[in-house]
Amino acid sequence: MATIKERDSKVIWHPYTPMKAWPEAIAIVKGEGLYLIDEDGDRYMDAISSWWVNLHGHSHPYIAQKVHDQMMELEHCIFAGFTHEPAVRLAERLLEILPANMKKIFYSDNGSTAVEVAIKMALQYWNNKGFKKKKLVALQNAYHGDTFGAMAVSGRSIFTEAFTEFLFDVEFVPFPAKGKEGESIATLKEILQKGDVAAFIIEPLVQGSAGMYMYTPDVLDQYFRLCRKFDALIIADEVMTGFGRTGPLFACDQIDTMPDMVCLSKGLTGGAIPMGITACSQAIYDAFYDDDRMKMLYHGHSFTANPTTCAAALASLDLLLTPECEHSRKRIETAHAAFAQSITGNPVIKDVRQMGTIIAIELNTGSTAYHSNIRDMMYLFFRERKIVMRPLGSIIYILPPYCITNDELQHIYDTIKELISRLMAHGN
Ligand SMILES: Cc1ncc(COP(=O)(O)O)c(C=O)c1O
Numbered sequence: 559m560a561t562i563k564e565r566d567s568k569v570i571w572h573p574y575t576p577m578k579a580w581p582e583a584i585a586i587v588k589g590e591g592l593y594l595i596d597e598d599g600d601r602y603m604d605a606i607s608s609w610w611v612n613l614h615g616h617s618h619p620y621i622a623q624k625v626h627d628q629m630m631e632l633e634h635c636i637f638a639g640f641t642h643e644p645a646v647r648l649a650e651r652l653l654e655i656l657p658a659n660m661k662k663i664f665y666s667d668n669g670s671t672a673v674e675v676a677i678k679m680a681l682q683y684w685n686n687k688g689f690k691k692k693k694l695v696a697l698q699n700a701y702h703g704d705t706f707g708a709m710a711v712s713g714r715s716i717f718t719e720a721f722t723e724f725l726f727d728v729e730f731v732p733f734p735a736k737g738k739e740g741e742s743i744a745t746l747k748e749i750l751q752k753g754d755v756a757a758f759i760i761e762p763l764v765q766g767s768a769g770m771y772m773y774t775p776d777v778l779d780q781y782f783r784l785c786r787k788f789d790a791l792i793i794a795d796e797v798m799t800g801f802g803r804t805g806p807l808f809a810c811d812q813i814d815t816m817p818d819m820v821c822l823s824k825g826l827t828g829g830a831i832p833m834g835i836t837a838c839s840q841a842i843y844d845a846f847y848d849d850d851r852m853k854m855l856y857h858g859h860s861f862t863a864n865p866t867t868c869a870a871a872l873a874s875l876d877l878l879l880t881p882e883c884e885h886s887r888k889r890i891e892t893a894h895a896a897f898a899q900s901i902t903g904n905p906v907i908k909d910v911r912q913m914g915t916i917i918a919i920e921l922n923t924g925s926t927a928y929h930s931n932i933r934d935m936m937y938l939f940f941r942e943r944k945i946v947m948r949p950l951g952s953i954i955y956i957l958p959p960y961c962i963t964n965d966e967l968q969h970i971y972d973t974i975k976e977l978i979s980r981l982m983a984h985g986n
Contacts, residue, residue: 561585562597584941589616592962594946604946605956605970610766610798611829614877615961621830621873628869637665637862644868651875652837655807657816660837664855665863669797669823670703672834673759676793676819677707678857679842680757683791686845686853691756695749695790697742698730701767702759702795702821711759713768729755733765734773743780750788757791757818762809763913766798769953770918772911775812782815791842792817797834801825801878802887803957805914818842828874829959831867886960890915893964894956897971906981908952918955919974921981936977943973 562585572583584602588595592615594602604612614621632642649663666675677694684691696702699713709718710725718725729749734742749755762778765771785792794817799809803825810817819842822835846855861867877883894917898910901919909920923932933949940947940954947954954977956970 562587591615592959592966600944602941602944602946603966603970605940605958606946606948607825607957607959608829608946609824609948610803610957611824612959613801613825613828613874614883615959618828618830618873618877620877621828621870624869624873625830625866628866632865634861634864634866638858642863642865642868644865644872645863648868648871648875651872652822652835655879656820656837657808657810659816659818659839660820661840662838662843664836664838664857666834666836667859667861668703668832668834669795669821670705670708670834671859672797672821672823672836673702673708673711673793673795674705675834675836675857676759676795676821676838677711677757679819679836679838679846679855680791680793682853682855683842683845684756686848691754691790693729693749693752693755694726695729695731695746695755695758697760697765698733699765699768699771700730700759700761701765702761703797717767733768733771734777735771739773739777743777743784746781747784747788750784750790753788755785755788755790757793758785759793759795761795761797762799763804763812764799764809764916767950769920769950770911770916770955770957772913772918778809779813779815782813782817786815791819793819793821795821797821797823801874802883802960803914803916805887805891807878825878826874827867827870828877830870830874831864833864833867833871883960887915889964890958890960890962890967893967893971897967900971901975901978904978904982906978915960916955916957918953921952921954921978923952923981939977939980940973943976945970945973 563582566583567581585597586594587597592603594604628644652663653660664675666672694711696711702708702712709721711728712718714722731746732742763772782792794810796808800822801807806812818839820837826835827833846853891914894912898912898917901907902910906922907919908922911918933951936949936954
């Protein structure tokens with residue numbers, strides 16, 4: 559009997575994978591807490607929460623039980639003209655913890671669609687109100703997803719290169735790197751002053767895919783206040799930062815000014831089943847509440863508010879909102895901080911940055927390109943040591959499920975230190 563790995567290469571096309579160079583995938587047969595277990599019985603530590611989705615560990619029995627129970631009751635039903643308890647309850651519970659001005663929940667399927675919905679809401683909001691505001695503004699190097707609208711508001715990069723001519727124009731503001739915050743804020747102001755900006759979309763406090771680049775809550779608050787002043791809508795893309803990754807439940811909780819829309823996905827269901835959400839303020843909703851049918855939002859996916867997925871999200875919230883989970887996040891934050899201190903100043907390290915449970919180490923290795931040799935070397939280094947890592951160019955990061963223990967964290971830190979020693983020995 560052929561292995562899963564062998565059968566895979568005959569029929570599967572993997573995401574973000576150069577299939578010629580990387581034909582082989584590791585076949586996972588079981589998930590257990592921090593671990594992914596392959597068909598040979600090898601146990602991999604999932605240091606990046608499987609692309610940042612997993613919050614409480616794999617195959618969590620509590621989430622699994624709730625999903626099973628919901629499946630037996632109502633697995634799915636159309637969400638136009640019909641509703642159900644899991645969708646209503648999830649919306650009620652999310653609105654309790656989201657920024658206070660969020661009043662309505664629109665369901666979709668993933669992070670990219672949550673962003674698409676927000677973009678459509680923003681553009682149609684102004685149209686419905688009779689204003690000619692059509693410009694979207696984003697941060698340079700942002701990543702908001704892979705569908706066309708989401709690509710358009712993302713930085714132009716190798717991810718978008720093949721599609722550049724099909725992407726609508728977006729104005730980009732320089733990233734507020736340390737010492738360059740003033741320049742970035744001034745650029746946003748200059749753009750907003752023209753009065754034609756429909757919305758500003760941003761990954762609050764951490765640009766994930768760009769390389770876990772972080773900036774201060776003060777800068778975020780200044781951006782938001784400028785948008786308020788010049789009447790541009792604010793879309794906070796919390797697809798990665800949501801559900802405690804940066805410390806508090808949402809990155810936006812670290813500032814006073816509130817966004818008009820919040821995009822959620824990834825950790826929303828604890829990483830168990832895909833789901834996207836676009837939360838919005840009453841003002842946004844009201845602009846679509848009209849006798850004129852042309853003012854409604856023409857958007858919806860077949861699996862909108864799937865009850866089974868809602869059950870997973872409700873179960874994940876039960877776990878997330880316990881004091882134990884909050885304690886775990888603080889424990890991870892403290893451990894990361896001590897590790898950061900222990901490696902700072904090393905000549906092969908360009909920068910160490912941390913926020914909440916996210917830590918990133920940028921290496922001084924010449925090329926920072928997504929497909930650089932150093933990136934592949936590091937990926938294989940961790941894979942051989944049974945740690946799931948996907949370096950972003952020369953940047954390695956840990957973004958673990960909250961169930962990770964201090965010993966498991968220490969093992970990952972020690973492996974990173976081994977890599978650093980090796981790089982030093984090779985004169986990098
Ligand atoms: C900030 C942000 N927005 C949107 C997305 C897209 O989410 P998805 O991959 O679920 O479409 C991502 C994915 O990494 C993300 O990090």
